Amino acid sequence: MHNNQQNPIQPICNTGNPQQFHNPQINFVNNNQLPTxxxxxxxxxxxxxxxxxxxxxxxxxxxxxxxxxxxxxxxxxxxxxxxxxxxxxxxxxxxxxxxxxxxxxxxxxxxxxxxxxxxxxxxxxxxxxxxxxxxxxxxxxxxxxxxxxxxxxxxxxxxxxxxxxxxYCENSLQNIIDQKPIDHKEARYIIKQIANGIKELHEEKIIHRDLKPENILVFVKKDQNSNMTQNIYKICDFGLSSTKDLAKTLQCGTAHYMPPEQIKHQNNLLGYDQSVDIWAFGTVIYELFTQKVMFMKSNRQEVYEEILKITQKQIDEKIQTDLKMLDQQYVKLVQKMILIEPSQRITIDQVLIELKQQSTNIATYNVNKENIIKAKKTMQKTEKHFRRKQGEKLELTASTEQFSY
CATH class of the missing domain: 3.30.200.20 (Phosphorylase Kinase; domain 1)
Structure with missing residues (x-):
């Protein structure tokens, strides 16, 4: 679980030296021009x-x-x-x-x-x-x-x-994860919202490259006609984003959420694409349910080494073990996202299709469960009514017998 201390592992893409602040001076130029x-x-x-x-x-x-x-x-x-x-x-x-x-x-x-x-x-x-x-x-x-x-x-x-x-967004997903375990129903809603945000980015041909709970904010939407509010989860911070998908030469991102190809990229000219966001999304889902980052070491270099050395079998076993509280469909979805081979990772469109299918299955399950509960209550009511009627019949028989004396 995260603590409130500053995370020593930060995005490592240097954006340049800050420029010195200064107050613009008011000055006028010749009559043929406007004042500056x-x-x-x-x-x-x-x-x-x-x-x-x-x-x-x-x-x-x-x-x-x-x-x-x-x-x-x-x-x-x-x-x-x-x-x-x-x-x-x-x-x-x-x-x-x-x-x-x-x-x-x-x-x-x-x-x-x-x-x-x-x-x-x-x-x-x-x-x-x-x-x-x-x-x-x-x-x-x-x-x-x-x-x-x-x-x-x-x-x-x-x-x-x-x-x-x-x-203006009032909170971040990181703060929510740090505070308390998240209800599974709320977590499914959050996952769907993040997936929609990634789809919006990818449709614009933009790769985020630094997707993590700190960069997912909570916008509180207020209903003007009532006091009802709704949390809308929104992706922010496009400082490390890119519109290109080949021959990137900068290694950008936060170590815990980076796939192997993004870590390796500082040493070669191999490109990477939108699938880096899918890996990061999978690690965010993992953290959402476990309240801990998937690859946790004491420093950035150790995190890199763990991600580069881990096998696919070890990743799958870790997901299966740590997310055992989830339905198997969700476990398999995360496994399809955190794949070492980028070309084998599920796309964001496929993620949304699976999430929709799982929502349908949950809805069907809930309807069936509700129908079973209703049927059970009806049977209990009928049985109680029957017993009451039987009791009345027994009481009537006893009264008749008393009169015969």
Whole structure:
């Protein structure tokens, strides 16, 4: 089982050195051009800069003529956000509530839309890989059910910092696993949600490469007409994701969840594909039911060695032994996912088909079980009624006999 201490084994794909923070200066150029920055005056709480020159969206340049008739609002960036409570992003006012996390990449804040009162996460990132820019730009164009949705993703033209406005998720699967054993019915629901998220990624030709409980978040969906809520499990953190599936030269991911080919890849030019996510998914399911990682050693190198040395027979026996509390269909599904040979692993479409079949079997079993229980209750009721009638007959006979005296 995980503890609350920091996991010493972290993703090992270096995203680059953070850039030094600095506050953009307000300056004006000659009369034939627009001012580079215009600071909102006389209101210390109106936290925004209006950029009117040199601005570009990710993957799209905006020329000066377009900007003459357009104002685009950004929050003040990281150095300034730490001091401010109100932010304006793309013309919408937000209230900064609290810092959710901070690291070498930058910071993540919880913010609230002042009008709708909805919560969001605002990530200010000091460095970012080119491929992550491409992926986030593409994902921003769509809405996904089981991926953390990106609302805004843009780059500050002066500081080169990126800001990422996302759905706010209240919890992570890692925290849920750490807290207590998960009910099997809830676990089946979680597995189906994760599978849907992986399918959404793979349909976009994206390989996640770092799927683990920490990167699966819980979005709480609230019913507007009642107090009912529903947990939606969403995959996040596409910093190590890739759209390519051949000749990758970087070994990225977190050791416990990496398949052998991903570990080996640092030493050769062999490629890997979407099946790395299937292996990782299988190890997440294992952890969901056992509350422990499948390959646990004291350090990253030992984890690598165990995954590279273990045989398929040993993997199958470990799954069979540690998941013996599950129906055999689930055990076999996990075994089909954690296969040493990538080409033999089940695909995400096949995973979803099997999950649907198992849900049907469970539903059929539950209906049959319910019918058996109903039939049993009916028989008990009939038998009780019969006995009562027999008792009344006996009592009547006894009364008649008494009168004969």
């Amino acid at each position: 920055f215009i600071q909102q005056p006389q209101n210390p709480h109106f936290n925004q800069l209006v950029f009117q020159q040199g601005l570009h969206h990710i993957g799209q340049n905006i020329n000066q003529q377009q900007l003459i008739h357009q104002k685009i609002h950004f929050p003040l960036f990281l150095k300034d956000i730490e001091k401010q409570d109100l932010l304006t992003i793309s013309g919408i006012e937000y209230k900064k509530l609290k810092l959710l996390g901070k690291g070498s990449y930058g910071s993540v804040y919880m913010i609230q839309n002042k009008q709708t009162l909805e919560f969001y996460a605002l990530k200010i990132q000091t460095s970012i890989q080119k491929e992550e820019v491409e992926i986030l730009s593409r994902l921003k164009q769509k809405t996904f059910k089981n991926l953390v949705n990106t609302i805004e993703f843009q780059k500050h033209p002066e500081t080169n910092e990126y800001f990422l406005l996302m759905e």
